[in-house]
Amino acid sequence: MTLLHGGTLVDGSGAHPTPGDLLFDGDTILALGPCDAPADALRLDCTGLFIAPGFIDLHSHSDLQVLERHRAKTDQGVTTEVVGNCGFSAYPCGAHPHEVQEFANGILFGYGRDWAWPNAQQYLADAAAQADLVNVHSLVGHGTLRVATMGPSQAPATPAELDRMEQSLAECLSGGAAGFSTGLMYAPGSAAPTEELEALCRVTARAGKVYATHMRSYGDDLLNSLDEQLALARATGCRLQISHLQAVGRRNWHKQAQALEKLAAARHEGIDVAFDSYPYLAGSTVLTQLLPAWALDGGAPALLARLADPALCSRIKATMIEQTPQQWSDIFITAVGSPTSERLVGHDLASIGETLGEHPVDAALHLLRVESANVNILAFNQSDDNLRHLLTHPLCTVISDGFYVKGRPHPRLYGTFPFLLGEIVRERRWMPLEQAIHKITAQPAARFAMPRQGLLAPGYYADLTVFDPTAIAGRATYEAPETAPAGIRHCFRRGRRTV
């Protein structure tokens, strides 16, 4: 039995913090308020500290890191992660395990051996056995499902292939997967016509689970992309989660307000839609995401063959110039596949182009050639004003969207939750602390129907994070991202201490 005494309880519901103790035994909260505990109970003095439910990262790419007990999230007070986002999951591997690995490894970095989980049960069994720092919920990634079924092809699925995808998705959902995700800006998910998505959303709706989507566009085509997703939810009845909502690029910033209006109208109409956002102005992804989808058909080897053809290169370049909503000086290299180009990490495409005497796009394509298409980027996408509107919106849960790269990962991987409570709440005062805590506890728990989670209440799991509200801070920066946060004092997952 453990007594956290003399602290302030911020219970996840959004209610005002109140002074109190918390008593738990095994994995369950027993009592709140002024508590008596037996003499042999472990007592932790929480004077000056806040006691909250363990934080839930509803949008994570730590599918493999959780198995390695990576501490990046745990040190932020996170006790639960929802992995398998943006179409990338570590299962099912179907008949194409190597192609699935090649597809997913750009995002699911960091596992020191081959992996090839055939289905959700086996992945979740390994997670239950090995991932003892966090509770793991996992979405079935559409990109993975597609590659597992038909290889990295961008052809439309045949009726037989679509049948197999539906069946495999249904099996994964009944085997414990929390839902379905798409990554419609990434090949080959981008090749899927709306009808394919509709069939798979129907399977998801039948299972009563969540459909989370990285939409086709967050830039020039943001509003049409959102319409497509709302139509899917309307047609199938699936519960829709718009992943990392934002309007990318200055020329699109004004569209965010319209997107939020569309969401409000959809809710009014009865569509079960919500969204999530990370609390930073920059996003991070792979450099190939800036290329037209046709250039990526067939995976990296096919792309490299195209990049060796000057005529195809100039077509790729023209499309990138037309369709990239960010400025080249806003896009930074964060990781490369080999030591050859390591000196470019931390530099932006405009200045790399200038140094080489080339157009920024030529420099980017050259880099892809040299690094066998293995390049990660960070891009400043957002305005401060838009970010504030997103984070404070009642439909928004706050997420990390963090993923590991060898180089300079986005600081959100190491800092999101303390950054939210330190910088966004305490320093900028964008919202009250209890509202921010709600967005990373009860709200995501309700979205994914996680039983006994997200609140401080008797009978709920003892997933607990204790922090110093005056010291909490996400200290990770773009320059030094792998920096641990400050102010997390204790963390318990299912009653077992992790910090």
Ligand SMILES: [Zn+2]
């Ligand atoms: Zn995404």
